[in-house]
Amino acid sequence: xxxxxxxxxxxxxxxxxxxxxxxxxxxxxxxxxxxxxxxxxxxxxxxxxxxxxxxxxxxxxxxxxxxxxxxxxxxxxxxxxxxxxxxxxxxxxxxxxxxxxxxxxxxxxxxxxxxxxxxxxxxxxxxxxxxxxxxxxxxxxxxxxxxxxxxxxxxxxxxxxxxxxxxxxxxxxxxxxxxxxxxxxxxxxxxxxxxxxxxxxxxxxxxxxxxxxxxxxxxxxxxxxxxxxxxxxxxxxxxxxxxxxxxxxxxxxxxxxxxxxxxxxxxxxxxxxxxxxxxxxxxxxxxxxxxxxxxxxxxxxxxxxxxxxxxxxxxxxxxxxxxxxxxxxxxxxxxxxxxxxxxxxxxxxxxxxxxxxxxxxxxxxxxxxxxxxxxxxxxxxxxxxxxxxxxxxxxxxxxxxxxxxxxxxxxxx
Amino acid sequence: xxxxxxxxxxxxxxxxxxxxxxxxxxxxxxxxxxxxxxxxxxxxxxxxxxxxxxxxxxxxxxxxxxxxxxxxxxxxxxxxxxxxxxxxxxxxxxxxxxxxxxxxxxxxxxxxxxxxxxxxxxxxxxxxxxxxxxxxxxxxxxxxxxxxxxxxxxxxxxxxxxxxxxxxxxxxxxxxxxxxxxxxxxxxxxxxxxxxxxxxxxxxxxxxxxxxxxxxxxxxxxxxxxxxxxxxxxxxxxxxxxxxxxxxxxxxxxxxxxxxxxxxxxxxxxxxxxxxxxxxxxxxxxxxxxxxxxxxxxxxxxxxxxxxxxxxxxxxxxxxxxxxxxxxxxxxxxxxxxxxxxxxxxxxxxxxxxxxxxxxxxxxxxxxxxxxxxxxxxxxxxxxxxxxxxxxxxxxxxxxxxxxxxxxxxxxxxxxxxxxxxxxxxxxxxxxxxxxxxxxxxxxxxxxxxxxxxxxxxxxxxxxxxxxxxxxxxxxxxxxxxxxxxxxxxxxxxxxxxxxxxxxxxxxxxxxxxxxxxxxxxxxxxxxxxxxxxxxxxxxxx
Numbered sequence: 016x017x018x019x020x021x022x023x024x025x026x027x028x029x030x031x032x033x034x035x036x037x038x039x040x041x042x043x044x045x046x047x048x049x050x051x052x053x054x055x056x057x058x059x060x061x062x063x064x065x066x067x068x069x070x071x072x073x074x075x076x077x078x079x080x081x082x083x084x085x086x087x088x089x090x091x092x093x094x095x096x097x098x099x100x101x102x103x104x105x106x107x108x109x110x111x112x113x114x115x116x117x118x119x120x121x122x123x124x125x126x127x128x129x130x131x132x133x134x135x136x137x138x139x140x141x142x143x144x145x146x147x148x149x150x151x152x153x154x155x156x157x158x159x160x161x162x163x164x165x166x167x168x169x170x171x172x173x174x175x176x177x178x179x180x181x182x183x184x185x186x187x188x189x190x191x192x193x194x195x196x197x198x199x200x201x202x203x204x205x206x207x208x209x210x211x212x213x214x215x216x217x218x219x220x221x222x223x224x225x226x227x228x229x230x231x232x233x234x235x236x237x238x239x240x241x242x243x244x245x246x247x248x249x250x251x252x253x254x255x256x257x258x259x260x261x262x263x264x265x266x267x268x269x270x271x272x273x274x275x276x277x278x279x280x281x282x283x284x285x286x287x288x289x290x291x292x293x294x295x296x297x298x299x300x301x302x303x304x305x306x307x308x309x310x311x312x313x314x315x316x317x318x319x320x321x322x323x324x325x326x327x328x329x330x331x332x333x334x335x336x337x338x339x340x341x342x343x344x345x346x347x348x349x350x351x352x353x354x355x356x357x358x359x360x361x362x363x364x365x366x367x368x369x370x371x372x373x374x375x376x377x378x379x380x381x382x383x384x385x386x387x388x389x390x391x392x393x394x395x396x397x398x399x400x401x402x403x404x405x406x407x408x409x410x411x412x413x414x415x416x417x418x419x420x421x422x423x424x425x426x427x428x
Numbered sequence: 429x430x431x432x433x434x435x436x437x438x439x440x441x442x443x444x445x446x447x448x449x450x451x452x453x454x455x456x457x458x459x460x461x462x463x464x465x466x467x468x469x470x471x472x473x474x475x476x477x478x479x480x481x482x483x484x485x486x487x488x489x490x491x492x493x494x495x496x497x498x499x500x501x502x503x504x505x506x507x508x509x510x511x512x513x514x515x516x517x518x519x520x521x522x523x524x525x526x527x528x529x530x531x532x533x534x535x536x537x538x539x540x541x542x543x544x545x546x547x548x549x550x551x552x553x554x555x556x557x558x559x560x561x562x563x564x565x566x567x568x569x570x571x572x573x574x575x576x577x578x579x580x581x582x583x584x585x586x587x588x589x590x591x592x593x594x595x596x597x598x599x600x601x602x603x604x605x606x607x608x609x610x611x612x613x614x615x616x617x618x619x620x621x622x623x624x625x626x627x628x629x630x631x632x633x634x635x636x637x638x639x640x641x642x643x644x645x646x647x648x649x650x651x652x653x654x655x656x657x658x659x660x661x662x663x664x665x666x667x668x669x670x671x672x673x674x675x676x677x678x679x680x681x682x683x684x685x686x687x688x689x690x691x692x693x694x695x696x697x698x699x700x701x702x703x704x705x706x707x708x709x710x711x712x713x714x715x716x717x718x719x720x721x722x723x724x725x726x727x728x729x730x731x732x733x734x735x736x737x738x739x740x741x742x743x744x745x746x747x748x749x750x751x752x753x754x755x756x757x758x759x760x761x762x763x764x765x766x767x768x769x770x771x772x773x774x775x776x777x778x779x780x781x782x783x784x785x786x787x788x789x790x791x792x793x794x795x796x797x798x799x800x801x802x803x804x805x806x807x808x809x810x811x812x813x814x815x816x817x818x819x820x821x822x823x824x825x826x827x828x829x830x831x832x833x834x835x836x837x838x839x840x841x842x843x844x845x846x847x848x849x850x851x852x853x854x855x856x857x858x859x860x861x862x863x864x865x866x867x868x869x870x871x872x873x874x875x876x877x878x879x880x881x882x883x884x885x886x887x888x889x890x891x892x893x894x895x896x897x898x899x900x901x902x903x904x905x906x907x908x909x910x911x912x913x914x915x916x917x918x919x920x921x922x923x924x925x926x927x928x929x930x931x932x933x934x935x936x937x938x939x940x941x942x943x944x945x946x947x948x949x950x951x952x953x954x955x956x957x958x959x960x961x962x963x964x965x966x967x968x969x970x
Binding site: 021026030033052060061063067068088 | 668669670673690692693719720723732734735736737738825826829835837838841842845864867868870900901902905906945946947950951954
């Protein structure tokens with residue numbers, strides 16, 4: 016009698032079963048937040064009637080998207096909330112939010128004077144000042160900047176030999192690996208090269224824009240998205256798939272561009288992959304073969320980032336890590352770490368952020384691993400700060416556990 | 429000293445006409461009794477589009493109705509601001525209308541007729557129409573903007589009853605009219621039955637007004653008077669959310685399913701028109717054919733309805749009246765019918781007010797009250813057109829919601845929208861009071877307590893009509909036990925809880941069954957699972 020039910024973010028599919036509320040980490044820790052059902056599909060009905068029904072508490076949503084994973088009806092609850100914030104929030108982003116969100120603007124400046132920045136951001140008077148003036152919580156350990164960006168290193172040290180490989184991929188490094196932690200990107204290049212892939216930068220790569228979306232800077236995020244789409248299409252002409260390392264960047268490119276920024280990504284969707292599924296599939300199908308270091312041993316606990324869970328890709332990471340003979344892996348129960356990108360840096364969210372993460376921190380302490388394996392950079396900051404246990408990206412674990420030379424001999428012949 | 433069972437006027441029927449008449453009579457200083465066998469607004473009053481007609485729909489065929497509508501439209505905007513929403517309306521012309529002889533020539537004729545009736549109507553381009561209402565059928569070839577709006581009939585009826593009571597009227601709901609007390613050719617009062625307790629009572633007044641809608645036919649018969657009434661069923665569908673924010677009509681001869689009204693949190697399409705026997709008036713079911721027809725016509729106005737969830741279907745009965753001037757009884761009067769049965773039938777002390785529409789209820793009430801006053805020899809002018817209804821003195825949600833201290837919650841905004849400036853009566857004393865009971869419609873425990881204490885609520889259906897509790901997507905599945913508990917406690921009998929909830933869900937189920945497919949079917953299955961009841965659904969037929 017009727018065609019399928021179609022509505023923005025599928026909000027009409029909501030049956031009010033309230034499953035989303037049972038998994039929302041914020042709702043359990045912040046009574047001011049109405050929860051995903053009320054903020055998402057329920058709120059949407061009333062916002063369609065009158066914008067006065069926009070509720071300011073939607074800012075407490077940390078966009079972990081656990082509600083969307085739980086929803087048996089396919090409602091894009093977190094998207095509805097982000098969308099409503101974009102459409103109705105009257106408050107312009109604060110200076111702090113702009114600074115946190117503009118990872119690509121702050122990066123080059125901070126990297127240029129990295130020792131000074133890292134030194135001052137570690138000082139408690141500076142942190143106190145930042146807390147008082149712009150509302151960056153003083154208890155938060157701030158990410159360090161690298162004095163040499165990954166791109167600078169790559170062009171100087173690695174770019175020249177990439178054309179020698181038979182297979183090629185494009186690498187979307189993102190802001191974090193470029194400005195804060197180039198070692199991750201270097202590990203990525205080492206692993207990919209060992210498996211016989213030439214790594215190429217994407218000319219014109221911009222920040223994925225996720226932090227700008229979260230902080231209400233939609234025009235700037237949309238500009239980034241469009242520039243990236245343009246850069247990707249040039250890269251695809253060369254027949255290279257785009258490989259990413261950051262979970263959240265990947266989710267943004269795949270999901271948030273069309274849903275929130277209304278930037279069409281259908282032409283590249285099939286050609287973007289996170290590194291873990293890419294490598295797992297290639298190894299499982301026999302296209303590439305790893306050679307592991309003899310005697311390498313480690314004990315790790317895997318934390319699946321919320322967005323990895325939303326993408327449904329955590330399983331590839333664990334299966335990939337389980338291939339490492341010397342790795343003893345504990346899979347932690349799926350729980351949000353609480354930082355959610357820039358969310359946990361904000362003074363008003365710090366307490367809730369740490370409350371949300373508590374279960375995960377306790378589980379990590381109980382598992383007592385040498386390190387935590389996790390794909391996400393902001394989870395890394397949060398877990399390291401809150402538990403003292405180091406966090407390693409699976410790519411870096413591979414770089415350690417692989418016998419890179421022998422792997423290279425086997426795969427590059 | 430008159431006994432407590434004696435009044436100046438007894439009004440039978442708690443629909444909008446009876447409520448409006450009770451208010452008018454009470455404001456003119458009469459001692460009023462209003463009786464209603466169910467709750468207020470349970471008949472045709474609560475079972476229509478909720479369209480605040482501009483009158484444009486009648487302009488070409490019936491200029492008198494059109495003029496009445498636009499006059500009342502303007503009056504309601506000023507006295508019932510809390511009950512109406514100024515959405516504006518569009519009359520669109522589609523390519524198929526042109527083929528059927530209702531093209532742009534007709535559009536011009538329509539605009540001219542509107543202007544003659546005093547209705548502001550101006551043609552806009554199809555692209556402007558698409559901009560004004562993005563959901564409109566994009567293939568339209570013409571559009572006219574008119575001052576249509578939406579009106580919440582429950583709220584309007586409740587406000588009239590409340591005001592009548594504030595002016596001293598006695599209001600008895602769940603009180604059924606049994607028979608008249610008659611002395612020769614004079615009606616002297618009524619015998620009634622309290623349907624809750626089974627207790628009978630008698631009330632006396634020199635004048636009785638029959639404002640019982642389609643059921644007025646039977647009331648008149650009891651007085652030995654015949655009003656040639658025709659029950660005309662009208663079916664409507666409620667969509668799960670607002671699809672349009674502007675009323676959309678077809679610019680052609682009135683037909684089935686050609687009005688789409690955004691009302692509160694939903695959109696309503698209607699209606700059909702089928703003559704039904706009197707026996708069916710109490711048990712309206714919407715048929716698959718009606719659903720199909722409404723969907724088809726609705727999609728012509730707004731194609732996205734084809735893929736929008738339908739919450740439920742319902743039907744009402746228009747009280748159509750045969751024109752007294754036509755001896756065959758075939759010709760139907762669409763206008764207001766106010767009958768003084770003394771001059772018409774030789775029965776003294778009895779007036780019937782019927783016909784008309786929700787839009788013209790105030791005028792109907794004025795005419796009926798004028799007739800009452802003439803009989804009583806009271807010389808008091810009507811002031812209902814100038815006096816705002818309770819809740820509507822300054823009833824706009826934007827103003828009312830500013831009255832709360834601190835951060836205004838969703839529940840408070842919701843209550844502001846529904847209760848208007850009476851929202852100050854809600855007590856948010858504890859955290860529990862602020863809690864939402866109905867999350868779909870933002871109804872707090874405080875609003876429920878207020879409705880139970882002040883608005884004459886006896887069942888969850890009554891509560892729904894005052895607060896929208898359980899009217900949203902889940903149709904009560906998630907909230908009704910909470911509401912039932914609060915109501916049972918307020919009624920002083922906690923054991924009523926399960927019965928109250930079951931009655932409510934039965935009624936919701938009936939409306940969902942007619943559209944039981946897709947997400948609505950899933951919702952029904954969810955409801956069934958939560959409450960473990962067994963009901964057949966009829967989606968196979970559809």
